[in-house]
Every structure is written in structure tokens, then in C-alpha cells.
Amino acid sequence: xxxxxxxxxxxxxxxxxxGPIDLAIVIVNYNTSSLLQDCLNSVYASDGGISFGVCVxxxxxxxxxxxxxxxxxxxxxxIANDDNRGYPQANNQGLRLFGFHEPEEAGPxxxxxPRYALLLxxxxxxxxxxxxxxxxxxxxxxxxxxxxxxxxRLDGSLDKACRRSFPTPESSLWHMARVDKLFPRSERxxxxxxxxxxxxxxxxxxxxxxxxxxxxxxxxxxxxxxxERFFMYGEDLDWAKRITDAGWEVWYNPRVxxxxxxxxxxxxxxxxxxxxxxxxxxxxxxxxxxxxxxxMDWMIRGxxxxxxxVDLLGRRLQGMR
Numbered sequence: 001x002x003x004x005x006x007x008x009x010x011x012x013x014x015x016x017x018x019g020p021i022d023l024a025i026v027i028v029n030y031n032t033s034s035l036l037q038d039c040l041n042s043v044y045a046s047d048g049g050i051s052f053g054v055c056v057x058x059x060x061x062x063x064x065x066x067x068x069x070x071x072x073x074x075x076x077x078x079i080a081n082d083d084n085r086g087y088p089q090a091n092n093q094g095l096r097l098f099g100f101h102e103p104e105e106a107g108p109x110x111x112x113x114p115r116y117a118l119l120l121x122x123x124x125x126x127x128x129x130x131x132x133x134x135x136x137x138x139x140x141x142x143x144x145x146x147x148x149x150x151x152x153r154l155d156g157s158l159d160k161a162c163r164r165s166f167p168t169p170e171s172s173l174w175h176m177a178r179v180d181k182l183f184p185r186s187e188r189x190x191x192x193x194x195x196x197x198x199x200x201x202x203x204x205x206x207x208x209x210x211x212x213x214x215x216x217x218x219x220x221x222x223x224x225x226x227x228e229r230f231f232m233y234g235e236d237l238d239w240a241k242r243i244t245d246a247g248w249e250v251w252y253n254p255r256v257x258x259x260x261x262x263x264x265x266x267x268x269x270x271x272x273x274x275x276x277x278x279x280x281x282x283x284x285x286x287x288x289x290x291x292x293x294x295x296m297d298w299m300i301r302g303x304x305x306x307x308x309x310v311d312l313l314g315r316r317l318q319g320m321r
Contacts, residue, residue, distance in 0.1 A: 004093070007070060007078035022135060023052040024114040026094030028087055029122045030058070033065040035261060036122035040073050043120075048132020053077065053114070055094040056122075059084040087210065088226035088235040091119055095225055100217070102224045113217045119236070121211040123261035124151075133256045134214050145219030145248025146240060148208030149256035150199065159260045160193040161209040163252035166241055167192060167283060169292065169300045176307040203252045206244065210236030211260050215243070222246040227286075232272060234279025241287055273315055277308035 025043065029036050036056070043054060055077040058066050066080045079093050098114055101107035116138060118131075130149065138144050151159035165171055168191075174180050175192035184195035197203055213236055223242040226235045240250050281304055289297060 004082070005080045006097075007080065009075045009077055020112055021051040021053055021114045023050060023116050023118055023131065024095070024098035024100070025052055025054045025118045025120055026091050026098075027054065027056045027120050027122050028059065028090040028094070029056055029061060029065050030084060031061045031063050031065065032122045033061070033063045033068050036065055037068060037072060039120070039122045039124055039126075040069075040076065042124075042126040042128075043131075044073075044075075045128055046126065046131045047128045048135075050132050050135055052131065053098065055079065055097050057081065057090040057094045059086070059090055086228070086231035088230050089228045091210075091235075092225045092228065095220070100220050100225065103221060110217060110221055115217055117215050117217065117220060119210045119213040119215070121260065124211055125259040127257065130256050130258055134253065137251070137253045137256070138214065138216060141249070141251055143249045144216065144251045145223075145243040145246070146208060146213060146215045147251040147253055148212050148214065149258045150252070150254035151209065151211060151258050151260040153260065153262060158199050159209070159211070159262060160195065162211070162260075163194050163197070163203065163205045163208060164237070165191045165194055165206045166237060166287070167280060169284065169288060169296065172280060172284075172300075173303055176303065200254050202254065204249055205252045207237045207240035207250060208252060210239075211262075212258055213239070215239075216248070219243045219246065219248045222248075229282060230279050231275050232279070233276045234283050238283055238286065241283075270312070270315060273312055277304055277312075280304055280308075 027036070027039065040054070056069055057079040059081050060083050066078060069076055069078050077097060079097065081090065095117055098117065099108040100113060100117060116135060134147060134149060137147055148162055151162035153159055171191040174189045179189050180192055180195060183189040187196050190196045194205065223239065223246050227238050230238065244250060284300060292300065
């Protein structure tokens with residue numbers, strides 16, 4: 001693979017049984033070596049008797065991430081890219097390593113693939129029972145194509161992105177205009193982040209976040225891999241939409257709580273904000289444009305340009321690069 005180095009572990013999988021593993025974990029990393037180390041330590045401290053393999057895809061980190069993995073976690077598959085390929089393309093590299101592929105592509109029979117795939121961010125820390133409990137949840141919800149836990153920040157506050165609705169034109173408008181901040185308990189105005197829902201209630205939702213996104217292999221077989229037209233942001237929403245459109249359900253399971261540092265690699269990145277608005281536009285064009293009247297299409301594009309432009313200008317004035 002051009003521009004990529006693959007490091008194969010001496011022990012391919014952590015497994016307690018013959019046959020396909022239970023779980024393929026893919027972690028996309030960029031410049032978060034110490035957080036990644038904590039994340040991997042928490043993954044390998046998991047209990048519950050599940051079998052899993054881990055692939056870290058490093059997007060040309062300038063820190064010692066790749067070296068740290070080779071030295072500290074020789075059991076991990078490492079894909080070291082020589083450039084930053086973005087979040088969906090890097091995740092697809094890891095998914096393909098485990099045998100997942102697009103529906104029209106030739107690949108291993110479904111029975112040979114891991115039962116589930118997990119997209120996991122390097123700035124997460126798992127409790128020991130998280131993986132086993134989430135797999136049990138999927139077993140108990142056979143129509144669940146994807147599920148995610150409750151994600152909390154270091155201060156204990158909820159990471160609102162861990163359960164979301166699809167960003168329809170209306171919900172996106174209320175969010176960008178910050179109306180949802182004024183009326184967080186409103187089912188209409190608070191729909192973008194589902195702020196009107198009880199954060200401790202198991203709920204069927206539109207989407208979960210790619211920081212911890214557990215997906216059933218049969219759902220991947222129907223929906224395909226992540227859309228690489230996204231760079232960062234939006235690809236998890238798009239995947240959840242395609243999984244839902246294929247007839248599967250998406251669930252939020254707050255009985256499992258995972259710590260999420262949040263935006264560790266992009267917190268101070270101006271490009272990340274640009275990509276946020278580009279992803280919003282791409283998601284709209286892909287899923288809603290064809291059913292949107294022309295006059296509303298102009299309003300939506302104008303709204304993204306105005307609200308996004310003001311936001312980006314403010315960040316530039318604050319010195320964000």
C-alpha cells in the first residue's frame with residue numbers, strides 16, 4: 001500500500017476461542033501518544049472473556065505515537081500512514097485489515113469476519129467491563145445495527161454528541177443559531193443534540209458518535225464502509241444514516257459509561273472547524289438536497305455560509321490556526 005507501513009503483531013488477536021473473533025477495534029490516531037497509551041491500556045485491561053483484535057491507524061503523527069505502539073503494544077496491528085488521510089479513510093484502512101469491505105467488493109464470507117467492529121477514539125478510557133457489556137447489549141437487541149455508550153468529559157459532564165438526531169435542515173438551523181442553547185428541553189429546538197432526553201435512559205436514537213461506535217458486521221455488509229468524501233466530522237452521522245436506511249436500529253446505552261477527553265487532536269485547529277461546516281454541507285447534499293425545494297436549498301446553503309463564516313472569522317480573530 002503506497003505511503004503506508006504495516007506492522008504485524010507477533011500475537012495476532014487476543015482470543016479465548018477458535019474461529020472468528022468477537023470484536024475488531026479500530027483506533028485512528030493523530031499526535032495523541034500519551035492519550036493513546038492510556039486508551040490501549042484500558043482496552044487490554046478489559047474483562048468478560050471476549051475475543052478481540054486492535055488496529056491503530058496513525059495519520060502521520062509528528063509525535064512518537066507509532067514508536068510508542070511498537071514498543072509498548074506489540075500485539076497491536078499498526079498502520080502508519082505517511083500523510084494525514086482523515087478519519088473515515090483511516091478507519092476504512094483498519095476495517096479492511098479485519099476483512100470488512102464494500103457490499104460490491106469480493107471479500108471474506110460474513111461468517112469469517114469479526115461479529116462486531118468498534119470505532120474508538122484514542123482520547124477515550126474504557127472501564128474494564130465496557131466492551132463485554134456493550135456486546136451483551138447488542139446480543140439483546142438483535143435489530144441494533146450500531147450502539148454507543150454514555151460518554152462523559154473529564155469533569156463528569158455529558159458529551160452531548162454521544163446520542164444525536166440526524167442534522168436535518170431545521171435542527172441544524174436551530175443549532176447554528178444557538179436556539180437550542182436557549183431551549184434545551186424543547187423537543188423541537190433541542191433535537192440536534194437530543195438535549196430534551198434523559199441522559200441516563202436507554203434510547204433508540206438516530207445516531208451515535210464515532211468516538212465509540214459499535215457496529216454489527218451484518219449492518220456493515222449492507223451499508224458498506226465509511227464515506228471517504230468526509231475528512232473529519234459527519235462520517236459517523238452518515239454511516240448511522242446508511243445503517244438506518246438499510247433497516248437497522250441505532251441505540252444509546254448509558255448503562256455503560258466511557259470517559260472521552262474530546263477533540264484532543266483538533267481542539268485548537270482552524271481546519272477542524274472548516275471541516276465541520278464542509279461536513280454539514282456534504283451531509284445535507286447527500287441525504288436531503290434531492291427532496292428540498294429550491295428556495296429552501298438557497299436558504300440552507302446561505303445559512304451555513306453565514307453562520308459558518310461568522311464562527312470562522314471569530315476564531316481567526318482569536319488567533320486560531
